[in-house]
Amino acid sequence: MTTSDTLRATLVDQLTADGALTDPVWSKAAAAVPRETFVGSYFVPIDGTTPTSYRTIRHGDPGWLEGVYADQTLITQLDGRTRPEDTGENPVTGAPSSSSTLPSLVLGMWQQLGTAAGHQVLEIGTGTGYSTALGAHCLGDGNITSIEYDPQVAERAASALQAAGYAPRLITGDGLGGDPNGGTFDRLIATCAVRHLPMAWLRQVRPGGRILVTLSGWSYANALALLNVTGPGEATGRFLPGCTSFMIARPHDRPPRPTLALLPGDERPSRIDPAKLDTWTGSWIAQLAAPSAERMGSGAQQILSDVATGSQARTAPDPAGGWTVVQRGPLRLWDQVEDAIETWQDAGEPHQVAFGITVSAAGQRVWLGTEDGPGWDLPI
Known part of the structure; x- marks a missing residue:
């Protein structure tokens, strides 16, 4: 067996042991398809860099083939144009725009x-x-x-x-x-x-x-x-x-926006812990509630900026305890997010498996629990 065959067989064994591969038909496909044919050079993120920087792993470099057969996503393009082979030895920055998924x-x-x-x-x-x-x-x-x-x-x-x-x-x-x-x-x-x-x-x-x-x-x-x-x-x-x-x-990606300027607005206590938006399902619930907003920040300091209307919301710790939120613009973004997060919390904060979706001529609606339960309309 070649090194490629050995690494591919090892990956199949790993995925089978982990429970990711359960169907023999797809196991045979994984054992037969050479991933290295589809991934020449690739980008690897450099830990701890902000914004994230990437180094290039080129075809034939030490560790290149082992990286191809690791169960990881390999980034193959940045910013819709930059390929690994277009770069030199220095790290590069950019937004991933194409990859070979794990x-x-x-x-x-x-x-x-x-x-x-x-x-x-x-x-x-x-x-x-x-x-x-x-x-x-x-x-x-x-x-x-x-x-x-x-x-x-x-x-x-x-x-x-x-x-x-x-x-x-x-x-x-x-x-x-x-x-x-x-x-x-x-x-x-x-x-x-x-x-x-x-x-x-x-x-x-x-x-x-x-x-x-x-x-x-x-x-x-x-x-x-x-x-x-x-x-x-x-x-x-x-x-x-x-x-x-x-x-x-x-x-479907958001349109480009100018540098965000945080502006004054109406301040009040927040009913929810803003850090809930850092959880996997919590962030998704917030997105359902404010579908035209971009979320930035983390922990107690969340920022929502509405792409469509310019509305803003930002949270901060309250020295007296809890959190405050400042909102401005025609949409009260944090009000919408609070209502949705509280609905989710009342249900016990379930993972997304508790949700469903219905698509019809009337629209596209994500719902919690059952089709007649609480829900949110997707932007069309």
Whole structure:
């Protein structure tokens, strides 16, 4: 066996032992698909840097292949343009814009999607092509259609897939619009996050089909949902265990804003501990309550800035005990967040698995407990 084969077998054994790989079909795919074909050089974050700096690990560097076969996400592009091979020896900064997602998550999602022989699958976000190759290995090239937004990323993925011996149908374009040729699919899997379910997806996945997607927003809180399509433009589903996050689809990302200036406003005591927004589900609840706001800060000092209206809210410790909040603008952002967090607390602060989602012509609503329970509308 080559070093690559050995490392790949070790990774499969690790994922099996950890419970991430439970289906023999996908275990065989993980053992067969060479991840190094899809990940040449990559960026590694440098601990303790603010803003985060990255060093480049180049193809063939010491530890390169071991990094490829670690169960970790490998960043392959910054700021929508900078590739590892474009950099020198010095650290670089930037926002990750493309990556090879950690194998346990990729394989876990394919298993959660529940595919069967003959299923036609639409993948949103080809990325490096590694996930696409896994799908093609299990279901066959002719059953996989994958759409990538970034032409540079799409070209590299196509070359890697060809080199690995796979030939799925590849499209370069906006995956939020679905298959531009109007195909019909049994399953849809998204490797990017969205603020709401695009209607094109709900029309192209046949009734009885499934959609697996991460919902996010402008505060970058994430939740993975599995939906069953019940009719054209209609679906219902539940959120899944764990803590899954993806980069938000570029057309759904927040617009650029000028440097934030904190302005005076109305001050009052906060009814909730602002640090609740630092928890996985708490941050997501706050995002549901204030969907057009960006969240900054941490602990007792949270900042919400509404992208749409310029409304602001900021919290601080009160020397007398508890916390204060200052709000300004047409939206009382902290009022909205407090109401939502208190509803969640009244239910015992459950993980996202206690929530569901319903999509219909009336809108898209996330609810707690049951469909007629308390809920929040997604921004459309």
